[in-house]
Amino acid sequence: MVKAVVGANWGDEGKGKITDMLAREADIIVRFQGGANAGHTIVNDYGKFALHTLPSGVFYDHTTSVIGNGVALDIPKLVAEINSIVEGGVPKPKIKVSDRAQIVMSYHKLFDEYEEARLAGKSFGSTKSGIAPFYSDKFAKIGFQVNELFDEALLKEKVKRVVELKNVMLKNLYHKPEIKEADLLAELLEYRDIIEPYVDDVSAFLYDAIQNGKNILLEGQLGSLKDPDHGIYPMVTSSSTLAGYGAVGAGIPPYEIKEIVTVCKAYSSAVGAGAFVSEIFGDEADELRNRGGDGGEYGATTGRPRRMGWFDCVASKYGCRIQGTTAVAFTVLDVLGYLDEIPVCVGYEIDGKVYTDFPTTSLLEKAKPVLEVLPGWKSDITGIRNYDDLPGNCRNYIEFIEEKIGFPIKMVSNGPSRDDIIYRD
16 A cells, blocks of 8 residues: 655654654655755654655665655765664665656756855745756756666766756856866766666566555655645745655556645744745744754754744645645644643735635735634643543644644654654544
8 A cells, every 4th residue: 555644834744753653564665756955853763863865764674765756866965864874773774766766966056056146135045955956957858867877878968968058057147167078977977886776667666566565655855835836836845745746756656645644733834935824933933943843943954943833724724635635643742832822823814804725825925814822731741642641722722723624633743752643533
């Protein structure tokens, strides 16, 4: 069976922990989109890890970790990540990389940096990981696929074409040093030698696994609101963050995805620019940020402080709907135990009218939050394993949000470790 784990919001919802937990029952875990521009923080028996490319189920020795064709493959970062977890005492994982995956090049990162500098105050808040230039090249059909690394004649011809194109922009738009053909070819051949042991026909491997009844977990990066089609465009990422894309980015039939676990935080956070209706500021935001997550709400990739807000029912209802949610995993609920009262965003006021359906970006920019305040539970709920043992106000908070978003909350995470989880029928 194939199950997807995806995010309902802006990313950073806690998908890494949920994937790590569900991987106990999985045979194969697949990253199907995105690149090393975002991270998943995992706390388990080996320690605390921030993963950027590797799937979050990589810590189990019974699993195979797959980098799908939809991933923006940063080869040096992938290999460094493998080495770092092995050095941390994790058994060397079984890894397969799709021969159709495309490669993030060093010049993609440079172009990302140059463009953000050129845009200045109108920039997109990029992590400068090369993701937007990478996907631009992919769809302009001038990117490099992994399989091309093994045809040196093709590679030389393509390098010549790409260098001509890139140098026009470097010289005339960015006024930066030009790329040399020999340097680019050497970079690609180095990548070939590094990645060769992992390369496979991943879609064929997954097809056979499905036929043999294996359990496959698809792990998404970021969340619904960062999707380029259905998110807060243009302040979005460059690959689809939806479970539906899991079929494309992994190379499996869409009808094989039977369950879609969508992860929601018990409050909101976001990294990068864009509309964020329930956002809070000042001391209130600082306290939630510093209490949040495991060691605070700071980006796993950039270390940037995340923007903070109250739970947003409008955005989360939309985010779950667009994912095709079969179950919601509700995370970091334990963080809210310090509050006397907990505001929840239940609607958006736009030009005097209240909306409970998520609008397009042009309207979103004008939205003000409509808040409903719920009583807090003022206690530490970490370690509780049975739903009925939670304080009454805590259960009320969960059930209030479940009713507002319209999707069943079947898992409640109340601590950083993989065992800090409560299952609901």
